[in-house]
Amino acid sequence: MSDTIGQSNNRPTRPAWLEVNLGQLAENFRLIRADAPDGLAIGSVVKDAAYGHGAVEVARVALDQGAESLLVSNLDEAAELRDAGITAPVLLMGERMESELPACLELGLTLAIGNAPIAEAASRLAQAREQHLRVHAKIDTGMGRYGARWDVALGLVEKIATLPGLQLDGMFSHFSMSDELDKSFAHEQLGRFRAACASVEQAGLAVGCRHLCNSGGFLDLPEAHFDMVRIGLLPLGVFPSQVCRRIEGIEPVGTLKTRLAVVRDIRKGDNVGYGLRYRAPGDRRLGVLPLGYGDGYPRVRNEGHVLVHGKRAPIIGANAMDSTMVDLTDIPEAAAWDEVVLMGRQGDCEITAHDLAAWKGTVSYEVLTAWRSRLPRIHLDAAAD
Numbered sequence: 001m002s003d004t005i006g007q008s009n010n011r012p013t014r015p016a017w018l019e020v021n022l023g024q025l026a027e028n029f030r031l032i033r034a035d036a037p038d039g040l041a042i043g044s045v046v047k048d049a050a051y052g053h054g055a056v057e058v059a060r061v062a063l064d065q066g067a068e069s070l071l072v073s074n075l076d077e078a079a080e081l082r083d084a085g086i087t088a089p090v091l092l093m094g095e096r097m098e099s100e101l102p103a104c105l106e107l108g109l110t111l112a113i114g115n116a117p118i119a120e121a122a123s124r125l126a127q128a129r130e131q132h133l134r135v136h137a138k139i140d141t142g143m144g145r146y147g148a149r150w151d152v153a154l155g156l157v158e159k160i161a162t163l164p165g166l167q168l169d170g171m172f173s174h175f176s177m178s179d180e181l182d183k184s185f186a187h188e189q190l191g192r193f194r195a196a197c198a199s200v201e202q203a204g205l206a207v208g209c210r211h212l213c214n215s216g217g218f219l220d221l222p223e224a225h226f227d228m229v230r231i232g233l234l235p236l237g238v239f240p241s242q243v244c245r246r247i248e249g250i251e252p253v254g255t256l257k258t259r260l261a262v263v264r265d266i267r268k269g270d271n272v273g274y275g276l277r278y279r280a281p282g283d284r285r286l287g288v289l290p291l292g293y294g295d296g297y298p299r300v301r302n303e304g305h306v307l308v309h310g311k312r313a314p315i316i317g318a319n320a321m322d323s324t325m326v327d328l329t330d331i332p333e334a335a336a337w338d339e340v341v342l343m344g345r346q347g348d349c350e351i352t353a354h355d356l357a358a359w360k361g362t363v364s365y366e367v368l369t370a371w372r373s374r375l376p377r378i379h380l381d382a383a384a385d
């Protein structure tokens with residue numbers, strides 16, 4: 001067991017933390033590998049600290065389980081992997097400033113390139129240093145974000161392929177809607193990507209690794225797998241939507257826990273929390289949790305619940321930056337400093353990232369990435385499970 005907050009002192013960690021089960025993570029990668037067709041490369045997306053679970057820890061498990069490459073969005077995220085001694089291919093997605101290029105070269109990163117000026121700047125630098133920069137051409141097939149529009153993709157790919165110092169290693173695009181029931185736009189994007197790949201091949205250029213799918217595409221669009229998939233959410237045990245295909249045995253890796261800081265009785269008519277949002281309808285037992293929206297928990301008012309002794313305890317009142325109150329009246333065995341689960345499983349009950357997303361009015365991705373750094377991360381390795 002280790003925690004990423006790096007307790008070099010002997011102070012106890014606060015009683016609120018994100019537990020990351022690396023054994024389950026390994027199992028999820030095994031199940032994904034078993035589900036994937038032979039020869040399909042797995043790219044593990046570990047941007048934003050692997051959606052809050054710890055980039056280095058998740059990356060190591062991914063590589064152990066046969067992932068071929070890692071993908072991140074920012075130079076600092078790539079540097080963190082290299083600083084940890086990870087030598088696997090790292091593809092830096094998104095757009096680069098010219099001033100970032102020297103570090104990309106020094107760290108041995110593979111660059112996503114979506115336009116000619118940055119390709120030319122990268123080429124000049126690589127030539128000056130007598131080195132090569134690996135590049136994946138980024139094609140916009142309908143996301144409307146990064147990359148060259150699909151109908152002019154050939155021009156960009158030709159440029160990258162012919163500029164000295166650049167090595168064309170791949171070509172990719174990104175779905176804007178892959179995990180919903182309606183796959184019509186995903187198929188439109190797939191058609192555009194296929195056409196772009198075909199035009200490049202007809203021009204006699206070796207495309208390298210072609211990739212289009214995120215987690216939703218991996219699950220539901222096998223015809224779009226190409227050579228690699230880029231998956232971030234699914235290995236963490238969270239399905240991208242309620243309607244996408246399920247893989248039996250994949251379970252969430254992260255559990256958000258805290259402890260009951262206070263357990264006490266309140267009287268009929270007593271108020272709880274900011275703004276007088278709750279007034280006890282009778283004598284109740286109150287529990288106070290030492291975390292709130294300042295930790296990334298949704299800001300809720302008399303909505304949602306937590307798990308105590310395997311039972312659901314409703315949230316009462318409006319929670320605060322550092323505290324959340326729950327009704328323990330129906331859980332008489334609850335005592336101060338008992339463990340509480342806010343996301344994850346306890347006994348037979350489970351609170352999913354999708355449940356929290358509904359209370360927060362957002363998506364599961366934002367629930368995971370919203371857990372703040374002041375919540376220590378406790379990594380359980382496979383043996384500790």
Ligand SMILES: *Cc1c(COP(=O)(O)O)cnc(C)c1O
Pocket residue numbers: 045047093174213214215216230231232233234240
């Ligand atoms: C974040 C991201 C992914 C991973 O998406 P998941 O749905 O988490 O699998 C893949 N590709 C790109 C370009 C991304 O930005």
